[in-house]
Amino acid sequence: MSQRDKIQPHTIIALVEDRPGVLNRIVSKWRQRGFNIESLAVGHSETAGLSRMTFVVDANTDAEQVVKQVDKLVDVVNIRDISTEEIVSREMAMIKVRVDAGNRSHIIEIADLFRASIVDVSSESVILEVTGDEAKVDALFELLSDYTVIELVRTGRVAMLRGSAVSHPRDEDEEPERFQGFEPPYSVK
Amino acid sequence: MAELTGAQMVMESLVREGTEHVFGIPGGANLPLYDAIPQYYPKVRHYLVKHEQCAAHAADAYARVSGKVGVCFATSGPGATNIVTGIANAWMDSVPLVCITGAVISALIGRDGFQEADITGITIPITKHNYLVLDVAEIPKVIREAFHIASTGRPGPVLVDIPRDVFQQKAEFVWPEKVELKGYRPRLYPDPAEVAKAAELIAEAKRPVILSGHGIIISQAYDEIRELAEKANIPVITTLLGISGFPGTHPLYMGMPGMHGMYWNNIAIHESDLLIAAGMRFDDRITGRLKDFAPNAKIIHMEIDPAEIGKNVRPTATLQGDVRNSLRELNKHVQHVERPDWFARIEGLRRDHPSITIRETADVLPQYVIQKLYEVTGGDCYVVTGVGQHQMWAAQFFWYDKPNSFVTSGGLGTMGFEVPAAMGVQAAKPGELVWSVCGDGGFQMTMQELATIAEYEWPIKFAIINNNSLGMVRQWQQLFYSNNIVATPMRNPDFVKLAEAFGVLGLRATCKEEVEPVIRQAMEHDGPVVCDFQVKGDENCYPMVPPGASLGETVDLPTYEDERVEVTA
Numbered sequence: 001m002s003q004r005d006k007i008q009p010h011t012i013i014a015l016v017e018d019r020p021g022v023l024n025r026i027v028s029k030w031r032q033r034g035f036n037i038e039s040l041a042v043g044h045s046e047t048a049g050l051s052r053m054t055f056v057v058d059a060n061t062d063a064e065q066v067v068k069q070v071d072k073l074v075d076v077v078n079i080r081d082i083s084t085e086e087i088v089s090r091e092m093a094m095i096k097v098r099v100d101a102g103n104r105s106h107i108i109e110i111a112d113l114f115r116a117s118i119v120d121v122s123s124e125s126v127i128l129e130v131t132g133d134e135a136k137v138d139a140l141f142e143l144l145s146d147y148t149v150i151e152l153v154r155t156g157r158v159a160m161l162r163g164s165a166v167s168h169p170r171d172e173d174e175e176p177e178r179f180q181g182f183e184p185p186y187s188v189k
Numbered sequence: 190m191a192e193l194t195g196a197q198m199v200m201e202s203l204v205r206e207g208t209e210h211v212f213g214i215p216g217g218a219n220l221p222l223y224d225a226i227p228q229y230y231p232k233v234r235h236y237l238v239k240h241e242q243c244a245a246h247a248a249d250a251y252a253r254v255s256g257k258v259g260v261c262f263a264t265s266g267p268g269a270t271n272i273v274t275g276i277a278n279a280w281m282d283s284v285p286l287v288c289i290t291g292a293v294i295s296a297l298i299g300r301d302g303f304q305e306a307d308i309t310g311i312t313i314p315i316t317k318h319n320y321l322v323l324d325v326a327e328i329p330k331v332i333r334e335a336f337h338i339a340s341t342g343r344p345g346p347v348l349v350d351i352p353r354d355v356f357q358q359k360a361e362f363v364w365p366e367k368v369e370l371k372g373y374r375p376r377l378y379p380d381p382a383e384v385a386k387a388a389e390l391i392a393e394a395k396r397p398v399i400l401s402g403h404g405i406i407i408s409q410a411y412d413e414i415r416e417l418a419e420k421a422n423i424p425v426i427t428t429l430l431g432i433s434g435f436p437g438t439h440p441l442y443m444g445m446p447g448m449h450g451m452y453w454n455n456i457a458i459h460e461s462d463l464l465i466a467a468g469m470r471f472d473d474r475i476t477g478r479l480k481d482f483a484p485n486a487k488i489i490h491m492e493i494d495p496a497e498i499g500k501n502v503r504p505t506a507t508l509q510g511d512v513r514n515s516l517r518e519l520n521k522h523v524q525h526v527e528r529p530d531w532f533a534r535i536e537g538l539r540r541d542h543p544s545i546t547i548r549e550t551a552d553v554l555p556q557y558v559i560q561k562l563y564e565v566t567g568g569d570c571y572v573v574t575g576v577g578q579h580q581m582w583a584a585q586f587f588w589y590d591k592p593n594s595f596v597t598s599g600g601l602g603t604m605g606f607e608v609p610a611a612m613g614v615q616a617a618k619p620g621e622l623v624w625s626v627c628g629d630g631g632f633q634m635t636m637q638e639l640a641t642i643a644e645y646e647w648p649i650k651f652a653i654i655n656n657n658s659l660g661m662v663r664q665w666q667q668l669f670y671s672n673n674i675v676a677t678p679m680r681n682p683d684f685v686k687l688a689e690a691f692g693v694l695g696l697r698a699t700c701k702e703e704v705e706p707v708i709r710q711a712m713e714h715d716g717p718v719v720c721d722f723q724v725k726g727d728e729n730c731y732p733m734v735p736p737g738a739s740l741g742e743t744v745d746l747p748t749y750e751d752e753r754v755e756v757t758a
Contacts, residue, residue: 017372021309021321028313050371068496074318074338077372 009038010063011089011159012055014070014079015045015168022075026053029070035059039091039156050077052167054089054158078168082159089159093137094119095128098148107147114140125150195325195356196225199289202332204232205364208260210251210616211235212244216264217304219291221356223262236616236645239637241268243609245275246635249284250596250606250613254571256409258285258340259613265291266304269350273311274603276346280315281600282430283407285344287335292352295323309350317345325358330365337368342375343494344407375493379508379515387465387489387506388522394463394487396531397423398454400446400475403430404468404493404512406593411435413516414467421523424535426454428469429584430599437568437588443535444545446740447475449581451545452732453538455740458483460534467491468512471501472600481739491515542745544732545585552725553701555579555654559586562624562652565708570622571596571614575607575631577661578730579654583626605634608651612638615647622650622712629655629681639691642717650711651719656726657681664729669736688719697721 016022023042030037038056045052057063063081071079099107107126111118116130130140134157141152161167193201199222203211211233215223226235238244241263248259259279263272269290279286293302298321309321318338320331328351335347391397405414405427411434418425418441425435426446435442446454455477458464464486469475476482479501490497490504491512498507508515547556559582562572568590574580574597589595596614598606611625632653642649663677688695694714698707704722711718732745 021313024310025313032314065496065500068498072317072494072496074370074373 008059008083010055010057010059010081010083011087011157012057012063012067012079012081012083013159013167014053014055015077016051016053017075017077018044018049018051019075022051023053025073025075026070029066029073030055030057033066035063035066039154041091041156041158054156056157080167082161082167086162087159088162089133089157090131091134091137091155091157092129092131093141093152093154095130095141095144095152096125096150097128097144098124098150099126100124103147107144110140110143116140191362192359193362194221194225194359195322195328195351196221197228198325198328198360198362199332199351199356200225200229200233201362202329202364203260204229206332206336207257208233209257211260211262212238212247212251212613213262214238214241214244214264214268215262216268216291218265218293218353219262219268219289219351219356221353222289222291222351235262236612236641238609238612238641240635241271242274242605243612243635243638243641245272245286245288246278246603246606246609247613247616248286248288249275249279249282250573250610251617252279252284252286252613253596254593254614255617257617258287258336260287260289263288263290264304265293265308266306268304269308270306270311273315274601276312276348277315278598278601278603278606279346280317282598283344283403284346285339286346287332287339288346288348290348290350291356292321292350294354295352296354298352308348312348315346316348319348319350321350322355323352325355326360326363328355329362333365334368334370338370338373342373376495376509377493377511377514379491379510379518381518383506383508384515384518384522387508387519390463390487390489390506391421391423391465391519391523392526395528396457396461396534397421397463397465397528398443398457398461399423399425400428400458400464400466400469401425401431401435402428402467402469403434403599404491405431405434408468408493408511408513410468410513410516411592413513413520415439416520417465417467417516417523420520420525422525422528423465424457424532426450426458428472428475428599429597431469432584433589433591433593433595436590438590445584447472448477448734449585449730449732450475450734450743451585452542452743452745453535453544455732455734455743456538457535458486459739459741461486463487463489465489465491466504467516468493470494470497473501476501476740477734477742478737478739481741483740491519542732544745546746547586550725551701553698553704553723555656555722555724555728556582556586557701558652558654558698558704558722558724559583559626561704561708562626563587565705565712566622566624568594570594570624571618573597573607573611573614573623573625575626575628576602576604577628577631577659578656578664578728579626579628579660581661581730582654604628604631607631608635608638611649611651612642612645612647615649616645623648625649625651627651627653628660629653629657629679629684630659632684633681636687639688639693639717639719643692647717648715649717651717652708653684653719653721655681655684655721655723656728658726660728661730667729668733684719684721694718695721697723699723
């Protein structure tokens with residue numbers, strides 16, 4: 001996680017058409033500018049046929065121009081960078097930890113501290129499920145590093161604006177005009 | 190309506206979109222489409238080219254001068270990958286293009302079938318949008334959307350990939366009443382507050398210039414840009430693609446800026462206190478070293494594409510919308526201002542640095558050929574160019590009064606564009622004179638199309654500015670690579686004999702006295718003509734902003750003796 005200190009991660013949310021290839025089109029724009037995607041979460045939105053995406057993108061430079069380019073994609077209904085806005089963001093992680101009779105209760109204690117739940121128990125391992133911001137997941141993982149972590153899986157960030165604000169207001173702009181052609185409006189001498 | 194095959198649906202949709210001319214090549218995967226072409230003749234005419242790249246370029250140039258969407262057909266695999274350069278060219282120059290490619294049958298997609306290429310994947314970064322159609326009933330909707338996307342907002346190419354079996358399936362033809370795309374609503378009218386701010390900036394400006402770009406031609410804002418210039422009394426500089434958007438002989442016209450722009454323009458921009466950018470995108474060939482670009486200028490940016498605003502420069506006022514709408518609004522608020530000091534300064538620059546003087550010499554200078562071309566035609570023709578020195582000279586030494594009469598590959602800089610593009614222009618403007626100014630390098634990239642030109646009897650006149658080298662690259666080798674001339678001299682074929690082999694008249698000028706008669710003879714001939722102008726081989730293109738320099742460091746005209754280099758074929 002040391003990269004985080006150097007590069008500004010941007011939280012970007014998008015409402016997109018639920019079609020094959022949409023992700024490819026968007027990611028193609030990040031790739032062209034060499035931005036690394038730190039996390040990505042996709043799922044259905046409140047509207048049928050539209051998906052909502054949350055990207056966390058490492059952008060050394062200003063992400064504004066790429067966001068505008070992505071917004072131009074026909075399949076992207078709306079996209080915005082909410083990095084500087086008041087947001088609620090969460091991710092979920094599952095951590096599989098090796099346990100034995102001696103340390104099981106310690107692990108459960110740590111899980112309680114983080115309001116994580118134990119979602120699977122076997123004689124040699126437990127799976128913890130934790131929800132929160134990245135810092136909380138990082139902190140739990142850090143604590144568990146005294147034990148043997150077999151596997152960590154994270155959903156990536158999902159984010160939403162605080163309050164009643166709509167993340168993606170529909171752009172009820174004027175109807176586009178057709179391309180008119182090039183007939184010369186003034187005479188050639 | 191009766192059931193149609195997918196192929197018939199494509200053709201029916203093209204007819205409904207007003208397509209009259211299509212360029213392409215048939216192959217295994219798009220054979221069903223070609224099977225349907227005769228039923229739609231003569232509403233839609235198909236021109237068989239000799240290489241798919243040329244189908245795309247011809248459709249591109251056709252779109253530029255006709256104002257319609259250009260259409261090209263290609264088959265799967267190599268057919269589709271061959272049009273990629275043409276698509277990229279249209280993408281960079283904002284040209285409305287619909288490319289319809291055949292794909293391998295649906296069952297083979299993704300299985301490395303014979304002549305399969307993932308063309309929708311390949312063209313994602315160079316199309317406004319693309320489609321792979323797997324349901325035959327969707328074809329009318331897809332074609333309608335494709336034309337809509339290609340031609341509205343900032344125009345651009347759209348690719349539609351249709352598998353062979355989908356062309357053959359049948360369904361009811363349902364033409365959608367309107368296009369509904371949630372994620373596509375180009376903004377066409379500027380914010381009134383920004384218009385007011387822009388008008389105020391113009392009123393206050395002491396040293397303003399207008400930078401008129403391709404957007405003026407695309408949105409046909411010829412009258413509007415002229416009104417702004419005349420009303421507010423501001424000199425007009427056109428970008429390479431903006432040439433012929435403003436009358437070339439107008440007293441306020443100053444020519445082209447940038448890497449090979451007029452010296453006075455580059456200095457004027459450098460000294461300006463207000464740049465009024467209309468339908469242009471501050472390309473690096475125009476700005477030179479960006480951080481020192483127009484250091485004293487505020488900027489008004491009129492631009493339809495939101496992603497272009499703030500990309501290279503930070504405007505003070507932003508008029509996002511169709512540039513014609515923006516200019517109409519702006520023109521309501523501007524007033525005449527006398528700017529005697531500013532015009533005197535520009536006059537002085539023009540007098541002291543006459544960038545485009547042709548020096549006296551017995552040699553056939555390439556500039557001289559372009560100048561003669563202008564004198565003989567009187568500017569009443571379309572000029573198509575490729576990319577390189579000849580392109581710059583055609584931009585510098587010809588005055589374009591006829592709106593939208595200069596067709597060139599700007600953003601992508603595609604050598605070889607000049608031959609197929611001339612076909613597109615001639616197909617769109619059958620009665621008009623088309624001169625294609627070619628480089629000897631570029632001409633040889635696409636000269637197989639002479640066969641197409643002979644077949645369809647397009648009376649295009651080709652002027653090969655033949656310096657037996659890849660001139661612009663050689664110029665860079667001379668100036669920036671210690672005169673190490675590598676892989677730029679060429680031993681060219683006999684272009685006259687070559688033309689004759691294709692059934693085209695070939696003419697040659699080897700001395701100054703022959704230039705004008707050759708031009709006249711070419712124009713008197715009914716059919717296509719290839720003119721081989723054997724020009725002075727080591728002539729270079731000036732003024733020049735060295736790469737990485739600012740416009741303030743423009744080199745006007747060096748002394749030729751200093752840089753004369755022997756070029757051996």
